[in-house]
Amino acid sequence: MAWETTIGLEVHIQLKTNSKLFSTASTVYGADPNTQACSLDLGLPGLLPVANQKAIDMAVRFGLSVAANIDQCSFFSRKHYWYPDLPKGYQITQHSRPIIKNGQLPISLSNGETRFINIERAHLEEDAGKLLHHGFHGNAAVDFNRAGTALLEIVSAPELHSPEEAVAYLKTLHRLVRYLDICDGNMQEGSFRCDVNVSIRPTGQTELGTRTETKNLNSFRFVERAIIYEVQRQIALTKQNEPIHQETRLFNPDTGKTYTLRSKEDAEDYAYFPDPDLLPITITDSSIAQEKEKLPELPWVKQARFIKDHHLNPDDAQILTAQRATADYFEETLQYCQADEQLVAHWIIGELFAALHKAHLSINNSPINPQQLAKLLNRLHDTTISNKIAKIVFEAVWNGKGDPDAIIEEKGLQQITDNSLLERCINELFARSEPQIAEYKAGNKKVFTYFVGQIMKATQGKANPAQVNLLLREKLRELYT
Amino acid sequence: MHKKSIVELSASLAKAEISSVELTQHYLKRIKQYNKNLNAFITVIEEQAMQQARLADQRRAKQEYVTPLTGIPIAHKDIFSTKDVLTSCGSRMLSNYIPPYNASIVEKLQDAGMVLLGKTNMDEFAMGSSNENSYYGSVRNPWNPDYVPGGSSGGSAAAVASRIIPCATGTDTGGSIRQPASLCGITGLKPTYGRLSRHGMIAYASSLDSGGILTGNAEDTALLFNYLACFDPKDSTSIQQPTPDYTAKLNQPLDKLRIGIPTEYLAHDLNPDVLNALEQAKSIFLSMGVTFKSISLPHTHLAIPVYYLVSCAECASNLARYDGVRYGYRCKHPKDLTDLYFRSRSEGFGSEVKRRILAGTYTLSGSSYDTHYRRVKRMRHVISNDYQNAFKEVDVILGPTAPTPAFRLGEKLKDPITMYLSDIFTVSNNLAGVPGISIPAGFSSNLPIGIQITGNHFTEAKLLNIAHQFQQQTDWHKRIPEQFA
Numbered sequence: 001m002a003w004e005t006t007i008g009l010e011v012h013i014q015l016k017t018n019s020k021l022f023s024t025a026s027t028v029y030g031a032d033p034n035t036q037a038c039s040l041d042l043g044l045p046g047l048l049p050v051a052n053q054k055a056i057d058m059a060v061r062f063g064l065s066v067a068a069n070i071d072q073c074s075f076f077s078r079k080h081y082w083y084p085d086l087p088k089g090y091q092i093t094q095h096s097r098p099i100i101k102n103g104q105l106p107i108s109l110s111n112g113e114t115r116f117i118n119i120e121r122a123h124l125e126e127d128a129g130k131l132l133h134h135g136f137h138g139n140a141a142v143d144f145n146r147a148g149t150a151l152l153e154i155v156s157a158p159e160l161h162s163p164e165e166a167v168a169y170l171k172t173l174h175r176l177v178r179y180l181d182i183c184d185g186n187m188q189e190g191s192f193r194c195d196v197n198v199s200i201r202p203t204g205q206t207e208l209g210t211r212t213e214t215k216n217l218n219s220f221r222f223v224e225r226a227i228i229y230e231v232q233r234q235i236a237l238t239k240q241n242e243p244i245h246q247e248t249r250l251f252n253p254d255t256g257k258t259y260t261l262r263s264k265e266d267a268e269d270y271a272y273f274p275d276p277d278l279l280p281i282t283i284t285d286s287s288i289a290q291e292k293e294k295l296p297e298l299p300w301v302k303q304a305r306f307i308k309d310h311h312l313n314p315d316d317a318q319i320l321t322a323q324r325a326t327a328d329y330f331e332e333t334l335q336y337c338q339a340d341e342q343l344v345a346h347w348i349i350g351e352l353f354a355a356l357h358k359a360h361l362s363i364n365n366s367p368i369n370p371q372q373l374a375k376l377l378n379r380l381h382d383t384t385i386s387n388k389i390a391k392i393v394f395e396a397v398w399n400g401k402g403d404p405d406a407i408i409e410e411k412g413l414q415q416i417t418d419n420s421l422l423e424r425c426i427n428e429l430f431a432r433s434e435p436q437i438a439e440y441k442a443g444n445k446k447v448f449t450y451f452v453g454q455i456m457k458a459t460q461g462k463a464n465p466a467q468v469n470l471l472l473r474e475k476l477r478e479l480y481t
Numbered sequence: 482m483h484k485k486s487i488v489e490l491s492a493s494l495a496k497a498e499i500s501s502v503e504l505t506q507h508y509l510k511r512i513k514q515y516n517k518n519l520n521a522f523i524t525v526i527e528e529q530a531m532q533q534a535r536l537a538d539q540r541r542a543k544q545e546y547v548t549p550l551t552g553i554p555i556a557h558k559d560i561f562s563t564k565d566v567l568t569s570c571g572s573r574m575l576s577n578y579i580p581p582y583n584a585s586i587v588e589k590l591q592d593a594g595m596v597l598l599g600k601t602n603m604d605e606f607a608m609g610s611s612n613e614n615s616y617y618g619s620v621r622n623p624w625n626p627d628y629v630p631g632g633s634s635g636g637s638a639a640a641v642a643s644r645i646i647p648c649a650t651g652t653d654t655g656g657s658i659r660q661p662a663s664l665c666g667i668t669g670l671k672p673t674y675g676r677l678s679r680h681g682m683i684a685y686a687s688s689l690d691s692g693g694i695l696t697g698n699a700e701d702t703a704l705l706f707n708y709l710a711c712f713d714p715k716d717s718t719s720i721q722q723p724t725p726d727y728t729a730k731l732n733q734p735l736d737k738l739r740i741g742i743p744t745e746y747l748a749h750d751l752n753p754d755v756l757n758a759l760e761q762a763k764s765i766f767l768s769m770g771v772t773f774k775s776i777s778l779p780h781t782h783l784a785i786p787v788y789y790l791v792s793c794a795e796c797a798s799n800l801a802r803y804d805g806v807r808y809g810y811r812c813k814h815p816k817d818l819t820d821l822y823f824r825s826r827s828e829g830f831g832s833e834v835k836r837r838i839l840a841g842t843y844t845l846s847g848s849s850y851d852t853h854y855r856r857v858k859r860m861r862h863v864i865s866n867d868y869q870n871a872f873k874e875v876d877v878i879l880g881p882t883a884p885t886p887a888f889r890l891g892e893k894l895k896d897p898i899t900m901y902l903s904d905i906f907t908v909s910n911n912l913a914g915v916p917g918i919s920i921p922a923g924f925s926s927n928l929p930i931g932i933q934i935t936g937n938h939f940t941e942a943k944l945l946n947i948a949h950q951f952q953q954q955t956d957w958h959k960r961i962p963e964q965f966a
Contacts, residue, residue: 042807042808043802044582045575045684046584046679046681046684048679048680048717050714050715051717078798080801082822088801089801089802089804090798271797271847273794273845276686276687277684278717278718279718
C-alpha cells in the first residue's frame with residue numbers, strides 16, 4: 001500500500017526585542033541565571049504586564065510579509081497549567097483571536113517548483129523559564145532569565161508532505177524572519193524552534209490520520225530525521241494493526257528515535273480566558289502602513305531578481321540571498337565593479353566565504369569591504385593581475401595591508417604584458433632547455449606546460465598566462481622553420 | 482490632636498503649631514494603646530515612621546517639596562506592596578513575603594511626604610465582608626467589639642474610625658471600602674475603575690479591583706485624592722484622563738443636582754434604621770435644593786451572582802502563582818512537586834479563599850466557560866447599561882451602602898450566602914466600573930449607618946462635592962466611639 005505523509009509545523013521564533021513581552025527586563029542570551037528576571041518575570045504579586053509595542057510591530061511586519069490578515073483588535077489570554085518554570089501559574093498567550101491569520105509562504109522545491117504553504121495563524125506569547133537539573137545535588141533549580149521573552153508562534157496548515165518540503169518550509173521561514181529583522185534565527189540558543197505534527201494515511205484517503213506532535217526540535221537536520229522516523233514508526237504500527245495514539249513526543253538525536261512525552265488523554269484543561277490585566281491589542285491603519293514601509297525586499301523576490309537581473313544561476317542566487325547582509329554585500333560590490341556578476345558571485349562565495357569561515361567572522365565584520373573587493377576584481381577584469389595574483393592581493397587586503405591598487409603597485413604585482421621582456425625570458429629559457437625542445441620536436445606536446453611553468457616562475461607569476469601561451473607557440477613555431 | 486481633620490492637621494503643620502514627629506508619636510501611642518483590642522494593624526513600623534516624620538519636618542522647615550500632606554500619618558491596607566515591609570494580604574501564604582518594591586499608590590503618597598505607620602488587617606486576599614477571614618485574626622468594630630467592622634478593608638476602617646490613624650488606603654472589589662466605611666461610620670471612596678493605579682496592589686479580581694481611601698470626611702478624601710488620581714504606565718488598565726483639583730470643587734452648590742433612588746433598593750428587605758437614615762438624608766438634600774427622582778436599575782438582582790462568577794474566575798487565575806516555589810509559604814518536607822503544590826496551597830490558603838478558587842476553577846473549566854464566563858460577561862454589560870440609562874435622567878444615585886448596620890462576629894460565618902448578600906448595594910458599581918462613596922448618615926443603637934452616592938465614570942469630584950455639602954449639614958462623620966475619644 002502507498003502512504004501519504006501529512007506534516008504541519010509550529011515554529012516558535014524569539015522576537016528580537018531588547019526587553020521582554022510584558023516587562024522591561026533585558027533579553028540578552030547567556031547571562032547568569034536569574035540576573036535578567038525582574039519582579040514581574042518572577043511572578044511577584046501586584047505587578048502588571050504592559051505589552052511591548054515593538055513585539056506587536058514585529059508580528060505585524062511578519063503578517064505583512066506573508067500577505068496575512070492582521071487582526072486590528074486581537075487580545076491576550078491566560079493559559080493555565082502548573083510547572084515550576086512558569087512563574088504565574090499561567091502563560092500569557094493568544095488563543096481565540098491571534099494577531100495574524102491566513103498567510104502564505106512560497107517554498108521552492110528541488111525540482112524547481114514553487115509551492116505556497118498556508119500559514120493558519122501566528123500569535124504572540126511569552127516564553128517560560130528553564131529548569132536546571134545538573135549541579136544541585138539531586139534537586140532542580142529554575143532560571144527565569146528566559147521567562148517572559150517575546151515569542152511569535154507561527155502555525156502552518158497541515159499540507160507539507162515530505163521531510164524535504166518540511167525543511168524547505170523551515171529554511172524559507174528562517175531566512176524570512178532574519179530578513180525582517182524580527183528574529184536572530186540562532187537555533188542553538190533556541191531563537192527558532194520547531195514542533196512537528198506528523199500523520200500518515202493511505203494514498204487517496206481524504207480523512208487525515210491520527211497525528212503525533214514532536215516538540216522542540218532545534219535543527220533542520222533533527223526535523224528531517226524526526227519526520228523520517230515518525231513516518232516509519234506510524235507505518236509499522238498501522239501494518240501491525242496497532243493504533244497510533246495522539247500524543248506529544250520528543251526526539252532523541254543520539255538514537256534518532258522519538259519517544260512519548262505525554263499522551264493527549266492526560267491533556268490539561270488550560271482554562272483559557274481573556275487576560276483582564278491587558279487591553280485588546282489595537283492596531284491602527286497608520287501603524288500597519290508604517291510597518292509596510294519597513295518591509296525589506298523579501299528573500300524570494302530578491303532571489304528571483306538576482307537570477308533575472310544579475311544573470312546568476314539559481315544555486316548562486318540562493319546562496320547570495322541567504323542573508324540580507326550577503327546580498328547587500330554582493331550588490332554593493334557590483335556598484336563599484338566593472339567585472340561581470342558571475343565573477344563577483346564566485347569570489348564572494350569562494351574566496352570571501354572561505355576566509356570568513358576560517359576566521360569565524362560574519363560578513364558584516366569582513367575585513368575586506370565591498371569597495372575593496374570591487375577594486376581587486378576590476379584589476380583582474382582589466383588583466384592588470386592574474387587570478388593567482390588576485391588571491392595574493394586578496395590576502396594582503398584581508399590582512400590590512402591597504403588598498404588593492406596600492407598593494408599591486410607597491411609589490412609590483414602587475415602582470416608583465418611587455419612582449420620584449422617576455423620574449424627575453426623565453427629566449428633565456430630556450431637557451432638552457434635543449435633536451436626539452438628536442439622532446440617537443442619529437443612530438444611530446446606535454447612539455448609545453450613545462451615551458452609555461454618555467455616562464456611563470458621566472459616572472460614570479462606576474463606574466464599574463466594567455467600572452468605567454470601565445471608567445472611560446474610563436475617562438476616554438478619559429479624554431480621549426 | 483486625633484479629633485482634627487487632615488485639613489486641620491495640615492494647617493497646624495504649616496503654621497508649625499505641631500510637628501510631624503509629635504503627630505506621629507501621638508498616633509503611634511494610640512495604636513499601641515488600642516490596637517490590641519481592635520486588631521486593626523498587622524504591622525506597625527515605629528522606627529521607619531519616626532524617621533519619615535523627622536524627614537517631613539525637615540522638608541517643611543526648608544520648604545522643600547512640601548505638600549499639604551507632608552508629615553501626615555497614614556496606614557496602608559496590607560494588600561499594597563511596601564518595599565522592605567511585610568505585605569501579607571492577610572494570608573498565611575504571604576506571611577513571610579517582603580516585597581522589593583512599592584505599589585504606585587504607596588509611592589505617590591510617600592512622595593507627597595506622608596508618614597507610613599503600618600499595614601492594616603484585612604480579609605485574606607480581600608475576600609470577605611466581615612474581616613473574619615484574616616490569618617491574623619478578626620478585626621473588631623470600634624463602636625462595639627462584639628461586632629464586625631465589615632470587610633475586606635476592615636482594618637483600615639476600624640483604625641480610621643477609632644482615630645488611631647487619620648486615614649488609610651483600602652481596596653474595593655465588590656464593596657470592600659464602602660461597606661466597612663459604612664459599618665464603622667467613616668467616609669470611604671471607591672473611585673472609577675482605572676482612575677488609580679493597580680500597580681503593586683495584590684490582585685483579587687483584576688477587572689473589578691479598585692484602590693481607594695478611607696478617611697474621617699469628604700474634604701480629607703478630596704485632599705488625598707488630589708495626590709492619588711493619575712495615569713500610570715505600569716498599569717495597562719489605568720486610564721489617561723485629566724485630574725481636576727478635587728478640593729477646589731468641594732463647595733459647588735447642589736441646587737441643580739438631580740438625585741435618583743432606585744426602586745429596587747427600597748424593595749429590598751431593608752433594616753428600618755437604615756431606611757430611616759436614607760429618608761433623613763433625602764430631606765437634608767431636599768433642603769439644599771436637590772431634586773429627587775425615582776429610577777430603576779432593573780438588573781440589580783443579577784449583580785451578586787454575576788459578581789461572584791467573575792470575581793471567583795479571576796481570583797482562581799490570579800492566585801495560581803502562589804505555588805510555594807519562588808516565595809511565600811512552602812509546606813514542610815514535600816515528597817515531590819505535586820505534593821509541594823498541593824500542600825503549600827492547602828496549608829497556605831484559608832477556607833474562604835479556597836472556596837472561591839474552587840468555584841472559579843469550575844467557572845473557567847472546559848465546557849462551563851461558555852455557559853458561565855461568556856454569559857456572565859454579557860450580563861455585566863446589561864448591568865452597566867442600567868447605570869448609563871439612569872445617568873440620562875439623574876446626576877447621581879443615592880442608596881444605602883449596606884442592607885444592615887454591623888453584624889455580630891461569627892453571625893454570618895457559617896452562611897456564606899448571607900454574607901455575600903451584605904454586598905448587594907455595592908457590587909454593581911464594580912461590575913460597571915463606576916465610582917461610589919459611602920458617608921455616615923445615622924446610627925442604629927450605637928452602630929453607624931452609611932449611605933452611598935454613585936456617579937458615572939470619572940465623577941469623583943461631583944461625589945466628593947455632594948458628600949462634603951452633606952457633611953456641612955450633618956455631624957455623623959464627627960462622631961468618635963466614646964472609648965477612643
